[in-house]
Amino acid sequence: MSLTYATVPLQVKGVNLNLSTIHSLNSSPPILFLHGFGSCKEDLADLVIHPTLQKHGFIAFDAPGCGHTTSDNLSATDIPFLVATAEAVLNHFQITKFHLMGHSMGGLAALILAHQNHDRVLSFVDIKGNLAPEDCFLSRQIFTFPTDDAETFFHEFIDRTRKAKSYASPLYASTLRARVRAGAVRPIFESMVQLSDHGHLMEKFLGLPCPKMFMFGEENRGLSYLGRLEEQGVELAMIEGSGHFPMYSNPVEMYRRIAAFLDRLS
DSSP: OOOOEEEEEEEETEEEEEHHHHOOOOSSSSSEEEETTOOOOGGGGGGSSSSSTTTSSSEEETTTBBOOOOESSGOOOOOOHHHHHHHHHHHHHOOOSSEEETTTTTHHHHHHHHHHEEEEEEEEEEEEEOSSGGGTTTTTTHHHSOSSSSHHHHHHHHHHHOOOOOOHHHHHHHHHHHHHHHHHHHHHHHHHHHHHSSSOOHHHTTTTOSOOOEEEEGGGGTTTTHHHHTTOOOEEEETTTTSSSHHHHHHHHHOOOOOOOHHHHH
């Protein structure tokens, strides 16, 4: 299977987008992947060459305000807008049923997407997407390090991130400037915190009728809600030697766990 790169012009909630997409489609319901803040559509692109995952189609895109996607209104870029963009992508490619994967910010957007389209989602791999207030270790910095200047906040955020003693954090920080527009940071982060604090995300996640996996790095093995997820039948996948970014720190184990999860479904 090979990946096709395409720029898709869309209008979402009155905002004009040129969406940078990658896809590899076949007759099977595809995997829709939503990337995290400061990450990119290519984060899980190896799905199309992984021997046991090639039977699945794949769609991903750079979120508005990120990567190679352009937007004429960065201030509109909150989580509900990212969900609406994902729905527009599914409509563009005429996808009715799909497997869903999302990382971090993308995991949160994927959860809202699944909650609103639960009859279309065949499975959900949530890669450390927000489920509770404790998950806002990046996004809550918009409040804990307040400034009215978007460029100043983003510059200082990148500096804090590159100095963090966490798996792959310096690597992640090294690409943030190229992957995120500063004007999109505040609406994204404020929306993530609001939903994590008041959006009843855990109830939404546990209420999804599809099979669910929650993936996290070993640095996050102390999350307070992991026991509750397991008790409610969610498959837990702890990736050794990684933190918030298993696709950077231990991709071999990450893909192995994803493949095993999807194989059990079929």
